[in-house]
Amino acid sequence: SAVISQKPSRDICQRGTSLTIQCQVDSQVTMMFWYRQQPGQSLTLIATANQGSEATYESGFVIDKFPISRPNLTFSTLTVSNMSPEDSSIYLCSVALVNEQYFGPGTRLTVT
Amino acid sequence: DAKTTQPTSMDCAEGRAANLPCNHSTISGNEYVYWYRQIHSQGPQYIIHGLKNNETNEMASLIITEDRKSSTLILPHATLRDTAVYYCIVRVVRGSNYKLTFGKGTLLTVNP
Numbered sequence: 460s461a462v463i464s465q466k467p468s469r470d471i472c473q474r475g476t477s478l479t480i481q482c483q484v485d486s487q488v489t490m491m492f493w494y495r496q497q498p499g500q501s502l503t504l505i506a507t508a509n510q511g512s513e514a515t516y517e518s519g520f521v522i523d524k525f526p527i528s529r530p531n532l533t534f535s536t537l538t539v540s541n542m543s544p545e546d547s548s549i550y551l552c553s554v555a556l557v558n559e560q561y562f563g564p565g566t567r568l569t570v571t
Numbered sequence: 572d573a574k575t576t577q578p579t580s581m582d583c584a585e586g587r588a589a590n591l592p593c594n595h596s597t598i599s600g601n602e603y604v605y606w607y608r609q610i611h612s613q614g615p616q617y618i619i620h621g622l623k624n625n626e627t628n629e630m631a632s633l634i635i636t637e638d639r640k641s642s643t644l645i646l647p648h649a650t651l652r653d654t655a656v657y658y659c660i661v662r663v664v665r666g667s668n669y670k671l672t673f674g675k676g677t678l679l680t681v682n683p
Contacts, residue, residue: 463614490668490669492671494673501658501673501674501675501676502615502673503673504670504671504672507668507670509668515668551614551615553614555669558603558620559617559620560605560617560671561617562607562614562615562616563614564613564614565612565613565614
């Protein structure tokens with residue numbers, strides 16, 4: 460299995476600002492994913508971030524709004540840019556290890 | 572992407588087996604069925620996955636029908652701590668990557 464940590468665990472931000480979320484894994488992984496879970500909803504994939512290549516974004520998500528870095532095999536960041544109240548969600552980092560996928564504890568973001 | 576259908580909610584008595592059904596009639600031959608659960612405010616937890624054969628691990632059993640159009644997750648002796656939203660997911664392979672698409676899941680409530 461993989462142990463995933465995220466920072467910050469929660470934050471309250473003002474509209475128009477940006478927040479960078481960090482994801483750290485205790486083992487080297489090629490595939491990392493970022494998900495969003497809006498209040499009362501299921502998880503939605505934002506993008507897949509493989510080390511050594513540009514992140515692949517899902518329909519409805521763009522790089523200017525959610526830039527992602529993947530500098531090495533154990534770390535990634537997701538930035539939520541120019542935030543609005545609609546961005547209030549839990550953001551989850553996830554990694555693929557062989558045929559299993561593991562999730563971090565999430566970052567709870569509230570935009571006021 | 573292959574779509575899954577699950578009941579919105581189910582109840583189970585503590586100590587009894589919980590049987591959670593899932594329909595995935597459009598699944599392709601090389602697509603795996605994955606089960607995750609999410610306890611309130613936590614990241615999803617991997618439970619089990621399978622392709623064609625039935626699978627069992629320390630948490631649960633997965634029964635996949637011969638035509639692969641449906642499956643059942645079995646928690647043999649449900650406890651109160653098994654109360655969670657259970658997601659049945661078909662993993663879609665995209666080149667060298669893959670994607671897990673979460674549906675609404677089944678809220679399993681284990682009652683004392």
